[in-house]
Each structure stands twice: as C-alpha cells, then as structure tokens.
Amino acid sequence: MKRSRVVLPFMGRWLALLLGIVATLWSVAARAETRLQVDSLCHAVTDRQQPDEILASLRFACDGTPAGYQQGSLWLRVNLDRLPVGPRDVVLMVHQSRFDRLAVAFSYSDGTVAWRQVRGGDFHGHWRPGGQIEFEAPGRAARLTAVTMRYDGLAAHGLLNMRLLSPDESGMQSAGLAVAIGAALTLLLISGLYNLSLAHALRRQYLAWQGGWAMCMLAWGAVWSQIHLLVLPGMAGTLSAQTATFLSCLAIALATISAVTALGRDTLPAWLRLGTLGLGISIGIIGVPASLMRGVGLQQLGTILGVATLADLLAVAICLGVAWRRGCAEARDFALAWSLPMITLALIHLVDVENAFWGGGSKVPVLFAAAWQTIWLSVATTRSLASLRLERDRARMAAAQAGELARRDPLTGLRNRRGFVETAGPMLDHAGTTRTPIALLLIDIDRFKAINDVYGHEAGDMVLTAIARRIERWEGAMCTAARLGGEEFALLIAGLEGFALARFAESVRQEIAACDHRDAIGDRCVTASIGVAATSTPSDFRQLYRLADEALYEAKRSGRDRVASRRFPDDQLSLPDVAGPTQSPPRQSKGC
Missing domain, CATH: 3.30.70.270 (Reverse transcriptase/Diguanylate cyclase domain)
Structure with missing residues (x-):
C-alpha cells in the first residue's frame, strides 16, 4: 500500500501533463484549417480507364453517398468559394489510405488546371509524417476556385480524412508530428530492447512478450507514420496501410499475452485466463484478413475489430483486478501501466478523433500511450529486479556471516x-x-x-x-x-x-x-x-x-x-x- 500511495500521485502528474500537451496540440491543430467530410463533398464515379482530362465534362452529385467505386475511380470535388480558405496559398493534406492512385486537380478562375498525383509504391516527395500526403497548390495570379481528388481503386470512402490549410500551418504541423512521433518511437525502441535483454537475462516469459509487443508497436508506428518510406519508398500506399493494420492487430494479441502470462497460473481462474488469451489471439488472427481485404466489407470488419478490442481490454482489466486482489505484485505494475492505454483505446473507439492531432488522428495518442506503457513496465521491472538483487545480496551476506560464524569458536572468536x-x-x-x-x-x-x-x-x-x-x-x-x-x-x-x-x-x-x-x-x-x-x-x-x-x-x-x-x-x-x-x-x- 505504501508504494501504491507513492506511485499513484506520480502517475497522476504524468497523466495531467500528457493531457495538457494533448489539449494544446488539439487547440493549435484547430486553427487555420478546414476539414473535408466526404458526405459533404460533390462526388462522381467513373471507369478507372478514363483519362484525368475528363474532369471538365464530369457531372458531380452533391447529395447521397458514393458507391461502386472500388473497381473504378471516385471523384471528390470541393468548391473553395464556399470555404474560409485563402484564394491562392492552399495545401491539401490527405490521410494515407488504401488506394492505387490519387490525382489532385487545382482549378483556377482563368480555367487553368494543375495536376499532382501519387500512386501505390511511389509517393515522390508528397508524403509527410503522421501517415499523410501533402499537395500544395501552385502559386498563380488567378484565384483558386476548386480542388478535385480522384481515387483509383479506393478501398472505402469512410477511411478518408482530408484537410485544407495554409502552407505555414502545414509546415508547422508536419514538423511537430515528426518530433512527437520520433520521440515516441525512440522510447519504444529503447524500452523494447531493454525488455528483451531482461527477458534473456532473467528467463522471464512475459518480459519476452512485452519486448515483442514494444517492437511490434515500434514497427506499427514507423509504418503508420510513413517514416519507413525514408528507407523503403516502395511500400508507399496500400502496402503500408495493410501492413499497419496487421501490426496493430498483432500488437493487441502480444499485449494480451504479455499481461496474462505475467500474472501467473495460480492467480487467475483457468477459464478467465484461457478466455482472455483466446480473445487476444483471435484479434491477431482477424488482422490477417483485415489487412488483405479491399471493398465494402472492410469497414464492417473494422467495426467488429473495434468491439473485439474493447472486449479484450475489459477482459484484461478483469484479469488484472482479480490478480491484484490475490496479492500478485505484477498485477499492480501492469494495472498502472495499462491504465492509460486502456483509457486511450476505449476513448478512440467511443469518440471520433480521426480529424484531431494535426491530422494524425487516433494513432497519435495510441502511440504515446504505448510508449507510456512500455516505459512504465520497464521501470517497474527494473525496480523489482533491483529489489530482488538487494534481497539476494542480503541473503548472500547473511549466508556468508552464518558460514563465518560456523567456522568460529563462539567463546574465543578464533577459528574452530x-x-x-x-x-x-x-x-x-x-x-x-x-x-x-x-x-x-x-x-x-x-x-x-x-x-x-x-x-x-x-x-x-x-x-x-x-x-x-x-x-x-x-x-x-x-x-x-x-x-x-x-x-x-x-x-x-x-x-x-x-x-x-x-x-x-x-x-x-x-x-x-x-x-x-x-x-x-x-x-x-x-x-x-x-x-x-x-x-x-x-x-x-x-x-x-x-x-x-x-x-x-x-x-x-x-x-x-x-x-x-x-x-x-x-x-x-x-x-x-x-x-x-x-x-x-x-x-x-x-x-x-
């Protein structure tokens, strides 16, 4: 109880600091940008073999929901005269999603149309940290009147996240996301390697699972944020999105296994232990078809995964509570470490934050929550290890003293x-x-x-x-x-x-x-x-x-x-x- 009274205020201060940073980022991110909702944009669907020049003759529908575009092309158009954005300096930020090709047309009042495009495996210099693609309108004397996006082979329009903002704001947000994501990934790397080294030294199974989870989150963060494109540019687009989906499901499975195996078999009922493990592993298995699927069923499967994730969090929370009540020290450390990730994952499934955090959406708090969790467990493991070493040294000292006393005559102090x-x-x-x-x-x-x-x-x-x-x-x-x-x-x-x-x-x-x-x-x-x-x-x-x-x-x-x-x-x-x-x-x- 004494250590809990010390730990909880410490965790509360860190949580308050993190929430303050999140609130600041959110408030800054809300300035000088316009979010584009697919349902509020005019849309059209064509055969993907049609050239981009067909834009001039397209008839857009400004009501209803687009359909039948998975094998063709989805066109989305926004008229800038209805939005509070600058007439010339405009940047379109698109959250990376599953598509084969994305072409962006900037239309000007003099009839000029400037095209920019990326395709799967080749984003050129348009990719930005936070899983985003940036398209900056060319500077012209004429007024920018509309921005049109053409998605070829888009998996689901519900996955799209688009914003219009100024170049200065875009540069600031990209730099801020790069620093934040880099810091989180560095912490995950250090903590992951540390846990794996401890697992090797101490022969503790749950530390190996914890280290594997941290490295999996590190890989997920690098792929989602597109930082991996610095060395693997050919993964740009759908391949990165599919890989990130699989890694996120695998990370949930590894985290569940790590938490349950740390608690020990004697602290949990067998049915609760096996049920929680089965739920976590099921999410990892579902990640395989979820990463490969393209089409209308993707969003439905995502909803199923969201419900399963919430159920998994609840099951792990019950396991930690039961083990804590039975006096398991690891349960206390895991409960404190899992508290923030549990709250974060629950909130992003209950509250839509995909348009927050400078376009990074829900992935940004998840990444920081993962860094929090692995650092906390590393510190807790180190503290436990230090305590064990101190007890071992005391035991060795006591044994040495006892051995010396056994070799001494109690009356004279000379050797016997x-x-x-x-x-x-x-x-x-x-x-x-x-x-x-x-x-x-x-x-x-x-x-x-x-x-x-x-x-x-x-x-x-x-x-x-x-x-x-x-x-x-x-x-x-x-x-x-x-x-x-x-x-x-x-x-x-x-x-x-x-x-x-x-x-x-x-x-x-x-x-x-x-x-x-x-x-x-x-x-x-x-x-x-x-x-x-x-x-x-x-x-x-x-x-x-x-x-x-x-x-x-x-x-x-x-x-x-x-x-x-x-x-x-x-x-x-x-x-x-x-x-x-x-x-x-x-x-x-x-x-x-």
Missing part, C-alpha cells in the same frame, strides 16, 4: 576445527607448490581440568579467552590460529624452519605462561605444552596433525610446559626433540 582445516588446506597446497617450509603448532593447556574443578567453568572460560587473545596476536597472512576444542589451540605458520621456528615455538610457550589470570584464578600460573611438526615437502593436514599430536604427547610426558617436535622422514630440522623452559617466564601485572 572446521574453519582451521579449511584455511590450512590452501596454505599447505601453496607451501607444497612453492617449497615453502610450513609448521603446525598444537598447544594444550597444562592441567586445565584442575582449574575448572577448583575455580569453576566460568573461571576456566576466562583463562581460555585470555590465552586466545594472546595467541590471536600471531594471526596474519602467513599464520592462522584456532581453538580446536576444549583447552587445545593450534597455530599454522609458513616461512619458518630450523632455529627460527624453534625460537617462535618457544616464544609462544613463554607468552602463554606470561598471561595474567588474577581476575579469574588469582596468582596461579597457567602453562602450555606445545607439539611442533614442520615440513618443506608437499603434505596434507592429517599427516602434519598426526606428527604434531605425537610431539605434543611427548612434551606432556616430558614434564609439561615445554616444546617438542617431530620430523618428516625427508626433512632435516634443527629443532630439538624436546625443549623445556630455560628460565621462569616473567609475570605481567595487567591482563594478557
């Missing part, structure tokens, strides 16, 4: 037997490889049982802790210390041999004897016996420990408080077999 053996292995391997001498010192506190019996186990623990602090002083890169159990300690040291090793072992014995235990046992002296095993040849811990243990028992049998050593068969050590104290060790007045 397990930790000592694990540390000794690499040291022995390195010493054997580099032929470095290495020695194991086993240290046993003399008559420690008597201390526990007389002074109690708490005093005994204090003695062990004091000795451990003294032994810990030798801990370093070349030496490791441990409490193997009870009153037995150990030191494994590398780099010492012969006389130097003997001096070191003796100094250890003296330092232990010098510890001050007055707080625990008064003036009683505590000594230790030490067994030393050294080698400069490759050996394992068991061999070294066995020899050191034999040496320790020898020191015990020889009277305690002394150092004894054992040789490996191939080593020539200068250590004496048994070395006792040469003088009484000095007593310290304070601590160890």
Whole structure:
C-alpha cells in the first residue's frame, strides 16, 4: 500500500501533463484549417480507364453517398468559394489510405488546371509524417476556385480524412508530428530492447512478450507514420496501410499475452485466463484478413475489430483486478501501466478523433500511450529486479556471516576445527607448490581440568579467552590460529624452519605462561605444552596433525610446559626433540 500511495500521485502528474500537451496540440491543430467530410463533398464515379482530362465534362452529385467505386475511380470535388480558405496559398493534406492512385486537380478562375498525383509504391516527395500526403497548390495570379481528388481503386470512402490549410500551418504541423512521433518511437525502441535483454537475462516469459509487443508497436508506428518510406519508398500506399493494420492487430494479441502470462497460473481462474488469451489471439488472427481485404466489407470488419478490442481490454482489466486482489505484485505494475492505454483505446473507439492531432488522428495518442506503457513496465521491472538483487545480496551476506560464524569458536572468536582445516588446506597446497617450509603448532593447556574443578567453568572460560587473545596476536597472512576444542589451540605458520621456528615455538610457550589470570584464578600460573611438526615437502593436514599430536604427547610426558617436535622422514630440522623452559617466564601485572 505504501508504494501504491507513492506511485499513484506520480502517475497522476504524468497523466495531467500528457493531457495538457494533448489539449494544446488539439487547440493549435484547430486553427487555420478546414476539414473535408466526404458526405459533404460533390462526388462522381467513373471507369478507372478514363483519362484525368475528363474532369471538365464530369457531372458531380452533391447529395447521397458514393458507391461502386472500388473497381473504378471516385471523384471528390470541393468548391473553395464556399470555404474560409485563402484564394491562392492552399495545401491539401490527405490521410494515407488504401488506394492505387490519387490525382489532385487545382482549378483556377482563368480555367487553368494543375495536376499532382501519387500512386501505390511511389509517393515522390508528397508524403509527410503522421501517415499523410501533402499537395500544395501552385502559386498563380488567378484565384483558386476548386480542388478535385480522384481515387483509383479506393478501398472505402469512410477511411478518408482530408484537410485544407495554409502552407505555414502545414509546415508547422508536419514538423511537430515528426518530433512527437520520433520521440515516441525512440522510447519504444529503447524500452523494447531493454525488455528483451531482461527477458534473456532473467528467463522471464512475459518480459519476452512485452519486448515483442514494444517492437511490434515500434514497427506499427514507423509504418503508420510513413517514416519507413525514408528507407523503403516502395511500400508507399496500400502496402503500408495493410501492413499497419496487421501490426496493430498483432500488437493487441502480444499485449494480451504479455499481461496474462505475467500474472501467473495460480492467480487467475483457468477459464478467465484461457478466455482472455483466446480473445487476444483471435484479434491477431482477424488482422490477417483485415489487412488483405479491399471493398465494402472492410469497414464492417473494422467495426467488429473495434468491439473485439474493447472486449479484450475489459477482459484484461478483469484479469488484472482479480490478480491484484490475490496479492500478485505484477498485477499492480501492469494495472498502472495499462491504465492509460486502456483509457486511450476505449476513448478512440467511443469518440471520433480521426480529424484531431494535426491530422494524425487516433494513432497519435495510441502511440504515446504505448510508449507510456512500455516505459512504465520497464521501470517497474527494473525496480523489482533491483529489489530482488538487494534481497539476494542480503541473503548472500547473511549466508556468508552464518558460514563465518560456523567456522568460529563462539567463546574465543578464533577459528574452530572446521574453519582451521579449511584455511590450512590452501596454505599447505601453496607451501607444497612453492617449497615453502610450513609448521603446525598444537598447544594444550597444562592441567586445565584442575582449574575448572577448583575455580569453576566460568573461571576456566576466562583463562581460555585470555590465552586466545594472546595467541590471536600471531594471526596474519602467513599464520592462522584456532581453538580446536576444549583447552587445545593450534597455530599454522609458513616461512619458518630450523632455529627460527624453534625460537617462535618457544616464544609462544613463554607468552602463554606470561598471561595474567588474577581476575579469574588469582596468582596461579597457567602453562602450555606445545607439539611442533614442520615440513618443506608437499603434505596434507592429517599427516602434519598426526606428527604434531605425537610431539605434543611427548612434551606432556616430558614434564609439561615445554616444546617438542617431530620430523618428516625427508626433512632435516634443527629443532630439538624436546625443549623445556630455560628460565621462569616473567609475570605481567595487567591482563594478557
């Protein structure tokens, strides 16, 4: 709930900003332009084999609805004397639709007719961003009286969207659409690649579907806006329109699959999950005949697709609601991401906005809603991934700490037997490889049982802790210390041999004897016996420990408080077999 309270105001601010931008664009787009409705234009239908010059003898009907033009030519005429447009500087903007050829005639008061034309696969320089074609009237001294459009092989006149505006307004709108569409496509590209990379790294199926949806929307946006004509000019016209129709249906199917697969099988009833998936996939399948169809059935099929899309949005919304109530975290992220696209798609199916947004129509808000959705999901996925990584790092740290604690003696803090053996292995391997001498010192506190019996186990623990602090002083890169159990300690040291090793072992014995235990046992002296095993040849811990243990028992049998050593068969050590104290060790007045 805490994160939802933070996320919702953030989304609300972005939504308010987006609506403000949309309102500004809409208000600017409404200035200095005249929209042409097909039903209000005069029309005529001829055989498509007729030449353009037949325009002078055509009889136009200014009422009724044109019909029977799919295999022929549909002529649409607008008289400018009835419209509030300039007499000379006029630009005709036609939203790209499914036709084989479009010829535009600009008629002037002196009887001159100037023709401009495009055809499928060749729009020349007339195409503009936002799926539009621009025809600018040639500048002449005579007054422009009419504009006539001839469509050869038009699929459906209900798909036409035409406007008259000034050249300055046309340039501004084209530049604005180019910037807006370019920004939306760039965001889709980045987010799509990011989701696909996350899907590959995390092996998450829904991220792959989400990345595929983003790339599909990217392709749809490029084809619808005609930006792809920069590299594929031969796709101009019907082929682009058919491709855009198919991609839009495919995008709905991919978005539905992405949302449902993200929710998990245990968060949705099987019938709801399968029904929503089936509805989304059906829309993708219907996109195939919808993209190929040309004729009177196209608009009817478009209506069916619109109803199916609304039903799909409702089904996905129900899935998200059910999963959210069942505690699915992905449902919350998808609901917030899908909110704006759902509202947008619902509105464009319920409200006619095809003449808005500088001629871009409903495709412009859909493109921005798609960019919003994929960015939101990318951010949500990144946030979840960061949270998972943080939890993983904490778990690893806790495991490492637990592992370290398992290798430490809880009383003294020194390594226990397990930790000592694990540390000794690499040291022995390195010493054997580099032929470095290495020695194991086993240290046993003399008559420690008597201390526990007389002074109690708490005093005994204090003695062990004091000795451990003294032994810990030798801990370093070349030496490791441990409490193997009870009153037995150990030191494994590398780099010492012969006389130097003997001096070191003796100094250890003296330092232990010098510890001050007055707080625990008064003036009683505590000594230790030490067994030393050294080698400069490759050996394992068991061999070294066995020899050191034999040496320790020898020191015990020889009277305690002394150092004894054992040789490996191939080593020539200068250590004496048994070395006792040469003088009484000095007593310290304070601590160890």
